Structure formats: structure tokens, C-alpha cells
Amino acid sequence: xxxxxxxxxxxxxxxxxxxxxxxxxxxxxxxxxxxxxxxxxxxxxxxxxxxxxxxxxxxxxxxxxxxxxxxxxxxxxxxxxxxxxxxxxxxxxxxxxxxxxxxxxxxxxxxxxxxxxxxxxxxxxxxxxxxxxxxxxxxxxxxxxxxxxxxxxxxxxxxxxxxxxxxxxxxxxxxxxxxxxxxxxxxxxxxxxxxxxxxxxxxxxxxxxxxxxxxxxxxxxxxxxxxxxxxxxxxxxxxxxxxxxxxx
Amino acid sequence: xxxxxxxxxxxxxxxxxxxxxxxxxxxxxxxxxxxxxxxxxxxxxxxxxxxxxxxxxxxxxxxxxxxxxxxxxxxxxxxxxxxxxxxxxxxxxxxxxxxxxxxxxxxxxxxxxxxxxxxxxxxxxxxxxxxxxxxxxxxxxxxxxxxxxxxxxxxxxxxxxxxxxxxxxxxxxxxxxxxxxxxxxxxxxxxxxxxxxxxxxxxxxxxxxxxxxxxxxxxxxxxxxxxxxxxxxxxxxxxxxxxxxxxx
Numbered sequence: 117x118x119x120x121x122x123x124x125x126x127x128x129x130x131x132x133x134x135x136x137x138x139x140x141x142x143x144x145x146x147x148x149x150x151x152x153x154x155x156x157x158x159x160x161x162x163x164x165x166x167x168x169x170x171x172x173x174x175x176x177x178x179x180x181x182x183x184x185x186x187x188x189x190x191x192x193x194x195x196x197x198x199x200x201x202x203x204x205x206x207x208x209x210x211x212x213x214x215x216x217x218x219x220x221x222x223x224x225x226x227x228x229x230x231x232x233x234x235x236x237x238x239x240x241x242x243x244x245x246x247x248x249x250x251x252x253x254x255x256x257x258x259x260x261x262x263x264x265x266x267x268x269x270x271x272x273x274x275x276x277x278x279x280x281x282x283x284x285x286x287x288x289x290x291x292x293x294x295x296x297x298x299x300x301x302x303x304x305x306x307x308x309x310x311x312x313x314x315x316x317x318x319x320x321x322x323x324x325x326x327x328x329x330x331x332x333x334x335x336x337x338x339x340x341x342x343x344x345x346x347x348x349x350x351x352x353x354x355x356x357x358x359x360x361x362x363x364x
Numbered sequence: 365x366x367x368x369x370x371x372x373x374x375x376x377x378x379x380x381x382x383x384x385x386x387x388x389x390x391x392x393x394x395x396x397x398x399x400x401x402x403x404x405x406x407x408x409x410x411x412x413x414x415x416x417x418x419x420x421x422x423x424x425x426x427x428x429x430x431x432x433x434x435x436x437x438x439x440x441x442x443x444x445x446x447x448x449x450x451x452x453x454x455x456x457x458x459x460x461x462x463x464x465x466x467x468x469x470x471x472x473x474x475x476x477x478x479x480x481x482x483x484x485x486x487x488x489x490x491x492x493x494x495x496x497x498x499x500x501x502x503x504x505x506x507x508x509x510x511x512x513x514x515x516x517x518x519x520x521x522x523x524x525x526x527x528x529x530x531x532x533x534x535x536x537x538x539x540x541x542x543x544x545x546x547x548x549x550x551x552x553x554x555x556x557x558x559x560x561x562x563x564x565x566x567x568x569x570x571x572x573x574x575x576x577x578x579x580x581x582x583x584x585x586x587x588x589x590x591x592x593x594x595x596x597x598x599x600x601x602x603x604x605x606x607x608x609x610x611x612x
Contacts, residue, residue, distance in 0.1 A: 204487065209486055238457055241454065241455050244375075
């Protein structure tokens with residue numbers, strides 16, 4: 117078997133997330149169908165992780181295997197072939213041969229996500245698919261103070277949408293959690309060795325409340341230490357979230 | 365009657381253009397319905413001009429009139445009321461009282477449009493709704509030379525999609541026609557006292573061919589002087605076009 121590594125960008129608006137599921141169309145399914153059309157062979161595509169319904173990717177990474185006898189198309193021609201078989205909201209940016217044993221999920225050791233919040237009174241219609249809306253100004257300095265509390269190696273159980281669902285440890289190293297403002301767009305960037313279930317949207321939801329003056333950095337520190345999810349931490353809506361980078 | 369001036373932004377992707385028409389939903393219709401819901405009064409909304417199906421606006425201007433007796437809502441509250449009655453791809457940015465006799469179309473004396481072309485090999489899925497795609501590099505210097513030939517006061521009959529349809533003179537003053545590049549996005553900005561039918565998309569189509577090396581600035585000068593539309597000038601696709609500003 118030959119292993120291929122794909123780097124994909126997708127607009128998640130019209131998909132039920134990355135992973136195959138009974139209701140709605142998953143990006144994984146769309147990608148598998150495109151590969152099957154090109155190779156004339158059933159394949160299973162493994163992503164670096166799930167993205168939820170409505171979440172986007174600037175560079176999701178996935179892998180799949182094809183029997184050597186079927187892999188007749190030069191790798192340099194595959195990107196064009198796959199994109200020809202995909203809808204315009206899913207694009208293959210790169211196709212590479214990967215070493216045997218490469219696994220998009222298990223070989224990943226760092227991921228970066230970005231969360232966008234538009235904070236103008238009237239939502240920009242050109243950003244509505246790619247950002248959450250907060251119709252008042254946000255205190256970015258307060259958000260940065262709270263982000264400094266969260267960064268580092270911690271048990272993030274309080275920022276998982278479902279701590280019971282986590283199969284292993286809920287300790288993660290949040291290497292970077294930064295907040296930037298460009299005009300009316302506030303952007304949160306999170307880099308970690310891994311993320312819990314809906315963790316980035318939970319961090320974004322918490323920082324949004326801090327920016328809105330409803331929570332303080334001290335509250336965030338207390339939630340973190342409690343290791344218990346509280347209703348005060350809301351999961352921010354999916355359309356603001358982008359998977360930006362996966363490192364191997 | 366009181367006259368109101370609206371400034372509107374819209375994502376034109378899912379609309380059959382600004383103007384009311386038998387097939388498909390027009391932005392004008394959506395705006396009229398929203399105003400009617402707020403004022404409980406039938407209104408006719410007049411835009412500064414039509415935008416074609418799929419064309420966007422960062423700041424379309426429109427006006428409408430309401431009998432004084434019906435105009436009970438303070439103007440400061442109207443933006444929120446209208447936006448509450450509009451779908452998220454159409455937003456009212458500003459509502460103002462206008463002087464009697466103000467007409468969004470006839471009082472306009474300058475308009476600015478922008479045309480976006482993404483020139484990466486793989487189309488960016490987050491730009492596919494807002495730009496044309498040219499999968500190779502563009503010679504921006506050559507496009508600028510051709511733009512200099514087009515700028516100024518000329519008979520633009522060769523850049524109307526339908527010169528027979530033009531009701532009056534086809535002479536316009538193109539005050540500015542500039543070409544900029546930001547990464548893989550090439551942007552054409554056109555400012556004029558008025559534009560002929562599909563003129564900006566025809567100018568963009570011509571400049572795109574110059575950038576692609578298929579036409580020269582001298583060819584463009586010949587087309588302009590001929591005052592005849594040629595099949596060599598194609599109308600660039602609608603999704604790259606934005607109405608940016610209308611001056612009164």
C-alpha cells in the first residue's frame with residue numbers, strides 16, 4: 117500500500133463537519149468520493165481530527181492508502197485530478213507521498229486554530245459565514261489578560277464541552293493563546309499539542325465574555341482550577357472557527 | 365412625503381441582482397418588503413443603479429418615500445428595525461433623512477466599483493463567492509499600462525455589453541482605473557461619473573486578457589477607438605464585482 121498525505125482547505129458552512137455521520141454530508145465523505153473517482157478504488161480517509169459542523173479549515177491534513185497496483189497517476193498530477201472531482205468549497209492544496217506508518221491523527225503533535233469575532237454593530241455580510249458576531253466593542257486588553265491565565269500546561273476539563281466523552285487525560289499544553297484586533301475583527305489564535313472536545317470554541321466563548329465585561333481573568337482562572345465545566349462558559353458558534361495548521 | 369436615504373451592503377451571490385424582475389429574488393424586493401414591515405406601508409425603493417445577478421455591494425445607496433403620517437419611528441431606530449426584517453446577506457449600514465427631491469439614481473454623480481481576481485492555481489474556497497479565478501499569474505504592469513489607455517473621457521461603446529441598449533450618450537469619464545495586487549488577489553478599481561451596461565465587467569475582462577498576455581495595451585486602445593464591441597473583450601464573471609461607493 118502507498119500512503120498519501122493531503123492538505124485541504126474547506127468552507128465548512130454547508131457541511132455536517134469533517135467526520136462521516138448519518139445526518140448531513142461530511143467533508144470526509146466528499147473527499148473519499150473524489151479520491152475513489154480518481155483511483156477507481158474504495159478508500160478510507162483519516163483526518164488530523166474532526167472539525168464540527170460549520171467549522172472551516174485553511175489546512176486540514178488527512179491521509180489515505182491505495183494499493184501500489186492502483187497508484188498509477190503521478191503524484192504531481194493528483195491535486196488537479198482531486199480538485200476536478202471536488203465541489204468548489206473543498207479544495208486540495210497539496211498532495212504528497214507519506215512514509216509508511218504516517219497517520220494524520222496519531223502522528224500530529226501540534227495544531228493551531230483561529231477564532232474570528234466581528235464586533236461591529238451591523239454584521240458585515242461578507243464575514244457572516246466566517247465569524248461570530250458581537251455587536252458591541254470588546255476589551256481586547258482584558259481578553260489578553262485572561263488568555264495569559266489559560267496558556268500553558270493545564271487540565272482543561274473545564275473547557276471541554278463534554279469531559280465525560282474525553283477518552284484519556286484532559287491535560288493539554290496550550291502553547292499559545294493570543295488575541296488580536298484588525299478593525300472590527302477580533303481574532304483568537306490557539307496552538308496546542310492537542311485540543312479537547314469543542315475546547316477552542318469554549319476558550320473563545322470564555323474570552324468573548326471577558327471582552328464583553330461579563331467575566332474577569334480571575335473568574336477564568338477559577339474555572340480552570342475547578343476542572344468543572346460551568347454554564348458561564350459558553351461554546352462560541354462554529355462559523356468563527358478555522359483549523360489553521362497541523363504540525364507533524 | 366418624507367424621503368429616506370439608505371446605505372446598504374449585500375452579498376449578491378444568492379440574488380438575481382438589485383432590480384425587480386420576474387425570475388429569481390431581487391435585492392430591491394427584499395429591501396422593499398423589510399421597509400413595508402417596519403412602516404406598514406407599501407413603498408418603492410430606488411437604487412443608485414442596478415447591480416447584476418451575483419454582483420455585491422459594500423455601499424449601495426437607495427431612497428424611498430413614506431407619508432409623513434406613517435413616519436413615526438425615529439430615524440435613529442430605523443437601521444436596527446430594518447436589519448431585524450432583512451436576511452443576513454443584506455444589511456442596512458446607514459439610514460438618513462434626505463432632502464425632498466433627492467434621487468438615489470439621478471442625484472448620483474460618481475460611482476466606484478471594485479473587481480477582484482484570485483490568481484492562484486487552486487481557488488481559495490473562502491474567496492470563491494467574491495472573486496473571479498484565473499489559475500495563472502497576471503502581468504499587473506501590463507494591466508496598468510492598458511488601464512492608463514482607458515482612463516479619461518471617452519466613448520466607451522466598445523465596453524458596453526449591449527451598446528444598442530444604452531439610452532443616451534456612451535461617453536463617460538473614467539476618473540480612475542487602477543490595478544493592485546495583494547498576494548494572489550488582483551484588484552481593479554474603477555471610478556467614473558457613470559458606467560454603461562456591464563462596463564466594469566467588460567473593462568475587467570479586457571484587463572484580465574492583457575494580464576494573461578492575450579491582448580496588449582495597444583489592442584485595448586484600438587478597441588476603444590473603434591467604438592465597437594468585439595468578441596475579444598469578454599464580460600468578466602459577476603462574483604468578482606463590488607459596488608464600493610456612490611457619491612452625491
